[in-house]
Amino acid sequence: MSDRPVQRIDRVLRQIVEEFDLDLNGLGIYTEAATGAYLHTPILAAMGGARKVHALAADSSFGPKEAVREQTLAEADRLGVADRLEVALEKTPEDVADCDVFTNSGSVRPIDREMISWMKPTAVVPLMWETWEFREADLDLGECRRRGILVLGTHESTPPLSMYSYPGHMAMKLVYELGLEGHRTRVLLLGGGNLGQSIHDHFRRVDVEVGWFSDTHERSGPYDSLHDHFLAEGGAYDVAIVAEHERDVLLMGDGGLVTFDEIRQVCPLLRIGVISGNLDVAGLKASSLAYCPDDVRPFGYMSYQPYHLGPRPVLELYAGGLKVGESMARARRRGLSVDEAAAWALAHSPAMDFPDSGRQA
Numbered sequence: 001m002s003d004r005p006v007q008r009i010d011r012v013l014r015q016i017v018e019e020f021d022l023d024l025n026g027l028g029i030y031t032e033a034a035t036g037a038y039l040h041t042p043i044l045a046a047m048g049g050a051r052k053v054h055a056l057a058a059d060s061s062f063g064p065k066e067a068v069r070e071q072t073l074a075e076a077d078r079l080g081v082a083d084r085l086e087v088a089l090e091k092t093p094e095d096v097a098d099c100d101v102f103t104n105s106g107s108v109r110p111i112d113r114e115m116i117s118w119m120k121p122t123a124v125v126p127l128m129w130e131t132w133e134f135r136e137a138d139l140d141l142g143e144c145r146r147r148g149i150l151v152l153g154t155h156e157s158t159p160p161l162s163m164y165s166y167p168g169h170m171a172m173k174l175v176y177e178l179g180l181e182g183h184r185t186r187v188l189l190l191g192g193g194n195l196g197q198s199i200h201d202h203f204r205r206v207d208v209e210v211g212w213f214s215d216t217h218e219r220s221g222p223y224d225s226l227h228d229h230f231l232a233e234g235g236a237y238d239v240a241i242v243a244e245h246e247r248d249v250l251l252m253g254d255g256g257l258v259t260f261d262e263i264r265q266v267c268p269l270l271r272i273g274v275i276s277g278n279l280d281v282a283g284l285k286a287s288s289l290a291y292c293p294d295d296v297r298p299f300g301y302m303s304y305q306p307y308h309l310g311p312r313p314v315l316e317l318y319a320g321g322l323k324v325g326e327s328m329a330r331a332r333r334r335g336l337s338v339d340e341a342a343a344w345a346l347a348h349s350p351a352m353d354f355p356d357s358g359r360q361a
Contacts, residue, residue: 009040010079012312013047019160020319022048027329028099029322032106033057033072033087037307037314041105042072044315045322046081053085054095058107065089093118100333101325103128103318104138111139119149122332124341126325127153128317131354132246135300141354150328150338150345151354154321157194158350161320164194166306166313167275168202171241174273174304175208177292180238182208188234188270190226190251191243191277192216199243199275211237215247223249226257234258234266244277248299253280260287275304324351 016022022044029045032038033055042055055072057065069087076082088095096102096118102125104111111125125144127134131153134141144151156163171189175182185208189200192214200220203210211229212220221229242251250256252263252272260283263270272284272291278299284291297303306313327349331341342359345351353359 009311012315013040013044013079016044016312016315016319017048020048020316020323022319022322022326024048024050024101024322024326026051027101027326029053029101029103029325030096030099030108031055031103032108033068034060034106035062035068035071037311038106039072039075040311040315041103041318042085042087043076043079043081044318046076046084047079048319048322050084052098054099055085055087056091056095056107057087057089091115099123100329101126101322103321103325105318109138111144113140113143116140116143116147116149119147121148122329123149124325124328124332125149125151126321126328126351127151128321129154130156131352133300134354148338150332150341152324152328152342152345153352153354154317154324155350155352156317156320158320161316161350163306163313163317164198166309167195167198167243168205169309170275170304170306171199171202171243171273172206172208173308174241174275174292175239178239178271178273178290180271182206185209185238186236187211188230188237188240189213189243190223190240191245191275192220193244193246195243195245195275196220199241214244215249223247223251223257227262230258231262231266234263234270237267237270239271239273241273241275242277242279243275245275245300245302248278250278250280253283256280260284260289263287263289273304276300276302320350324349327351 029050031042042053045053057068059065072087076085187210189212196214200212213226214220274296281296327345331344
């Protein structure tokens with residue numbers, strides 16, 4: 001019996017493989033190799049039984065690709081799956097042609113026309129998020145459809161996935177990182193959809209006082225009433241949490257619902273936590289207001305993500321995507337048509353279709 005201490009990540013990986021009933025036996029997986037909370041994503045695919053995992057490393061602000069490869073392979077060896085995982089430093093037709101399932105992760109993007117031309121006819125692409133988050137710059141969906149490469153999203157609230165349990169914790173962590181207590185902190189929440197609702201409901205469960213504005217929930221105030229509300233009552237807020245991932249409306253800045261000059265006049269000590277949303281980033285940086293994180297990204301991208309909480313949410317969402325890919329790939333390999341394989345995956349995995357697909361869920 002080994003005397004190597006078992007790390008928490010070992011237990012988490014095994015739990016997720018079991019909870020999602022991952023069975024990638026016989027399948028080739030093409031994905032990314034990365035660091036931090038994403039270090040174990042290709043390793044999870046290997047632990048799920050994949051025949052071969054081709055993980056693509058790239059240079060980033062977190063380190064050079066050679067270091068990513070070394071770290072990934074060392075961890076794969078520690079966990080006993082190094083024989084089924086290869087880390088490449090560039091995309092090659094040979095690696096792509098060997099795979100059945102392609103994740104739209106990090107360095108794998110963009111999945112463009114050239115890369116799609118290298119794929120086998122039965123290849124599939126499970127998106128590691130819901131289809132309404134699709135970005136054309138990431139994947140040539142039209143070319144995939146033309147070549148019969150099935151693409152589906154991952155429904156983030158289909159058990160065992162429960163990704164909407166995490167945003168409230170993310171928002172609370174932002175509150176803490178901005179130097180506030182949480183208890184008896186008054187929050188201005190801007191954001192609709194499942195993201196905004198899950199944050200609002202979490203705040204209410206822990207007795208955080210919250211003023212909520214969006215364009216998608218009856219329980220929230222509408223965005224067109226935010227300006228007057230803030231001028232009248234904004235001085236009572238401690239922090240604004242921006243969490244709008246569906247509506248591309250300028251929330252703060254010149255020409256927005258509230259300007260930074262108005263915020264400084266009404267509540268100069270307001271702190272701003274950004275999960276996602278359209279803000280005048282240059283204006284925010286020049287405003288002298290405290291904000292977090294330092295890197296505020298454009299609308300459509302998450303500035304503060306589940307990985308800020310740790311690896312589990314990243315791995316759970318990744319496992320959900322792999323389960324979608326497993327279902328799609330096995331159906332295509334059995335000879336089912338694209339539509340038949342989509343129907344199978346929608347019925348047997350947390351798959352989500354595109355609204356314009358014309359298929360029946």
